[in-house]
Amino acid sequence: MVCFRLAPVLRVKLFLVCLALGAAQPFTLELNLTNSEKATCLYAKWQMNFTIQYETTNNTNNTVNISPLDNVTYNGSNCGDDHTGPKVAVQFRSGFSWNVNFTKETPNYSIDRISFSYDTKDNKTFPDAKYKGIVTVSDAVAVKIPLNDIFRCNSLLIYEKNDVVQHYWSILVQAFVQNGTVSREEFLCEEDKSLTTIAPTIVPSPTTTPTPKERPEVGNYSVTQGNSTCLLATMGLQLNITHDKVASVININPNTTDVTGSCQPKTAELKLNNSDIKYLEFVFAVKNENRFYLKEVNASIVLANGSVFSTANNSLSYWDAPLGSSYMCNKEDTLSVSEAFQINTFGLRIQPFNVKEGVYSTAQECSLDDDTILIPIVVGAGLSGLIIVIVIAYLIGRRKSYAGYQTL
Incomplete structure (x- = not known):
């Protein structure tokens, strides 16, 4: 039986030096397999x-x-059935293939x-190779993971x-995704x-106000299902966290x-x-069969001091907005997840259902963007001001008219 193992320090350094000198550069692979009901059954990165x-x-x-930098496909990857377990199959470059099988x-x-x-x-790739043909290396791996857990290995x-x-690293995989x-x-x-390692004990300091950050960059996000886009989101996100009486502000960079x-x-x-950000999860739901709303936010965030802040709220x-439309709020708005966690949004537009041809439907604007309510407010304020001016002028006039008469 052959198992994965951590290389000695010198060997790791040699490997990293090889990368720096121009050997195969790292490339992140990601696969989200869905079953016949379009539900995720396997996730790997x-x-x-x-x-x-x-x-x-x-x-x-x-x-x-060799690194899978180009022409990457996942043909043959599947969720498994009653007789065989899930499988991840990757093909890349010219004649290279890599497979991993899972059992339950x-x-x-x-x-x-x-x-x-490899071929x-x-x-x-193999100039002057003495043997010409396909070579395969294969063996068992002894890694067991609880069914409802996702396996992580950064080493x-x-x-x-x-x-x-x-060489494998930055692994994140769950082969039997539940529900x-x-x-x-x-x-x-x-x-x-x-x-x-055990983090050093830090005496909590009084709550401090974080240094204000510039507005976050607005990014475009989307989720695809099959060959079509099923969710669209455009927004700039600024996270406000209070943890151990210390306030933090984090701007999300959509480019990374x-x-x-x-x-x-x-x-x-x-x-x-x-x-x-280990994860920042927005969950949307349908209500009354004709409207959608943001129902849940879950987050796990690594702070500057190395501690992890986690929170969840499933009753938001x-x-x-109506189904078949999008929700839009261009002005800065605040989404309060908990007392310790708020999200400021900028240039927000979201459509989690009924996306057609990969574009937004007509938007319902938030109250902050709706200027029509300002018109009666402005008119009313103007009339009130005019009435006050008239009353003051009338009182002054009456006072002056009495000033010309003297008591005999």
Whole structure:
């Protein structure tokens, strides 16, 4: 049995040096598989590359570094059935393929077997190769994960066999997604657990007002289902957090933020994450069969001091609009999730249902944008002011008229 293991420190440094010198650069792969009911059944996100040694016609050994940078496809990936477990299949570049199979043994599931194939007939990648043909390395992997957990491993894992060294890191995978929703409960690999250190005790300081930040950049986000877009969102997001009596403000940069989500007939989910945000999840629902609204927000955020702030609220009622339309609020607005967590939105437009041809439908504007209510207010204020001026002028006039008469 061959298991993943953490490489020695010197080896890790050598690997990183190779990357810096121009060997295969890291590329993030992401797969969100759905079943026949369009519900997520498997989610995976990871990075990997390979070092291959081969013999040349001159009886010397050459080494090449391979990373799935281009022509990446996922043909053959599936959710599994009653007889076979889920499978992730990746094809990339010219003649390279990588597969991983999963099995379920309640209450756990396992990363069962990994195989990697390459074709030495590719003269560009394997010049002067002595053997011409397809080479496959395959073996079992001993990793068991609780069924309702998502497996995370940020550490570098190395698997060696038959002149091939496989490198994996930044792994996030759940092979048996329950009820179409990717779990927020994480199961860490042993290597990540060994890197966990106890943070120094920090005496909480009095609540401080954070330094105001500039307006966040407005980003465009979307969720696709099959070949069509099912959710559209445009917004600038500023997070306001109070944790251990310390206030923080975080602007979300859409250029460095990843987007996932799902769309169901009566619920829709938009999930954002980046290096600081483990997840920021917006859940929308249908009410009365003819309107939608923001029902739930869940968040887990890494703060500047390394601590993690997490919160959830599934009883919200924001961004209400008719089905078949979008909700829009151009002016700055505040979404209060809890006493410790508020989200300021800028340039907001959202449509989580009934998106047609990938474009927004007619928007219902928020009250902040609706200027029509200002007209009667302005007219009323003007009339009130005019009446006050007339009354004051009348009183002054009467006072002057009495000033010309003297008592005899």
